[in-house]
Amino acid sequence: MEQGRLLTFxxxxxxxxxxxxxxxxxxxxxxxxxxxxxxxxxxxxxxxxPETARDIxxxxxxxxxxxxxxxxxxxxxxxxxxxxxxNNARNRQTSFGARNTGRIEDLPPAASPVATDQSAEExxxxxxxxSRLKQAMEKLSEAQRACLVLRTQGLKYREIAESLSLSxxxxxxxxxxxxxxxxxxx
Amino acid sequence: MKCERLNWDLLVRAVDQELSRSEAEWVxxxxxxxxxxRQECEAIETLSGGLRAVVNSADVIGQPSDREQLTALxxxxxxxxxxxxxxxxxxxxxxxxxxxxxxxxxxxxxxxxRPATQQVAAAISNAIEVDGETFVALxxxxxxxxxxxPRIVQMQVxxxxxxxxxxxxxxxxxxxxxxxxxxxADVLLGADGQPLGVHVVSWE
Numbered sequence: 135m136e137q138g139r140l141l142t143f144x145x146x147x148x149x150x151x152x153x154x155x156x157x158x159x160x161x162x163x164x165x166x167x168x169x170x171x172x173x174x175x176x177x178x179x180x181x182x183x184p185e186t187a188r189d190i191x192x193x194x195x196x197x198x199x200x201x202x203x204x205x206x207x208x209x210x211x212x213x214x215x216x217x218x219x220x221n222n223a224r225n226r227q228t229s230f231g232a233r234n235t236g237r238i239e240d241l242p243p244a245a246s247p248v249a250t251d252q253s254a255e256e257x258x259x260x261x262x263x264x265s266r267l268k269q270a271m272e273k274l275s276e277a278q279r280a281c282l283v284l285r286t287q288g289l290k291y292r293e294i295a296e297s298l299s300l301s302x303x304x305x306x307x308x309x310x311x312x313x314x315x316x317x318x319x320x
Numbered sequence: 321m322k323c324e325r326l327n328w329d330l331l332v333r334a335v336d337q338e339l340s341r342s343e344a345e346w347v348x349x350x351x352x353x354x355x356x357x358r359q360e361c362e363a364i365e366t367l368s369g370g371l372r373a374v375v376n377s378a379d380v381i382g383q384p385s386d387r388e389q390l391t392a393l394x395x396x397x398x399x400x401x402x403x404x405x406x407x408x409x410x411x412x413x414x415x416x417x418x419x420x421x422x423x424x425x426x427x428x429x430x431x432x433x434r435p436a437t438q439q440v441a442a443a444i445s446n447a448i449e450v451d452g453e454t455f456v457a458l459x460x461x462x463x464x465x466x467x468x469x470p471r472i473v474q475m476q477v478x479x480x481x482x483x484x485x486x487x488x489x490x491x492x493x494x495x496x497x498x499x500x501x502x503x504x505a506d507v508l509l510g511a512d513g514q515p516l517g518v519h520v521v522s523w524e
Binding site: 159162163166167170171174175176178179184185187188192195196199203204205263264267268271282283285286287290291306309310313314316317320 | 380393
């Protein structure tokens with residue numbers, strides 16, 4: 135039957151998936167293990183309290199599950215997650231106003247990895263420098279701060295661009311100007 | 321910054337390893353040779369380290385139950401590339417055209433949900449039953465081919481192609497508006513890899 139052979143169901147526009155399960159669930163959990171903490175830190179830097187940050191990040195992984203389940207694009211899931219988290223944090227800030235937002239300055243001091251080798255005086259200097267840095271970060275534009283924070287979590291400019299819906303060159307400018315401004319302020 | 325050859329932009333991108341290919345040919349070599357630029361890079365790295373320390377000091381809350389919630393979610397089915405590669409665009413276009421020309425749907429079936437699917441399928445004379453799952457036979461599937469060793473693959477099926485084979489998912493007006501919409505369906509593939517039947521699993 136030549137007809138039967140010719141009339142193949144249009145296969146290409148469909149995303150074919152096999153019945154072997156588990157691989158994408160592994161993908162989801164691997165991403166969770168690797169990215170949940172950096173994502174929460176990023177949300178915290180947007181001025182969101184830790185409990186809300188936890189909600190936002192958990193929610194983004196549930197959305198990622200739906201995205202994967204419906205055969206969504208898998209090419210850059212890390213940037214996808216940051217984009218969802220960013221928008222979610224922005225939406226919540228708009229709806230709840232300032233009462234739910236913290237400030238970078240209110241963050242606890244970072245535990246220095248070389249603390250044991252430092253004298254009390256050096257530690258104090260380190261803390262002093264850190265609090266000045268926090269204050270300086272508050273003075274950056276939102277885009278500059280977002281780009282710099284994502285950069286500290288190891289995202290490449292291309293990923294930052296995708297996360298924030300900016301062009302790669304704009305990300306470069308924000309990183310550069312942000313660092314420049316911080317240096318002026320310190 | 322005393323060196324005239326490199327600006328701050330290039331230095332930051334050099335530290336971040338974001339140089340273009342042509343820049344990467346000479347910028348790192350210059351930095352290695354130029355004391356001023358090297359010092360600038362060190363200053364950028366120190367500042368970046370400070371930033372990282374601030375960001376990483378953010379309070380983070382996590383509960384084991386968060387991860388457990390994700391573990392308990394419905395498993396996701398993986399897309400193997402080799403299946404996708406087997407079909408060419410040419411073939412798909414030919415097939416789509418052929419369906420449009422030859423398949424004239426006689427009756428439109430409204431499928432509502434899994435239990436209802438079975439009822440509707442039972443009402444269709446040529447429904448295929450495999451492993452307790454009912455498939456609407458495709459009008460052009462070859463009934464003479466044995467359905468032995470069939471394979472069920474789950475895929476996103478465009479609503480428009482379902483309409484082509486007589487399965488109408490929504491009013492005709494919406495069909496025109498939402499031509500790109502897809503639904504999740506189990507597709508029964510015969511031993512020869514050709515689709516025999518379709519079973520819509522879910523849609524919003």
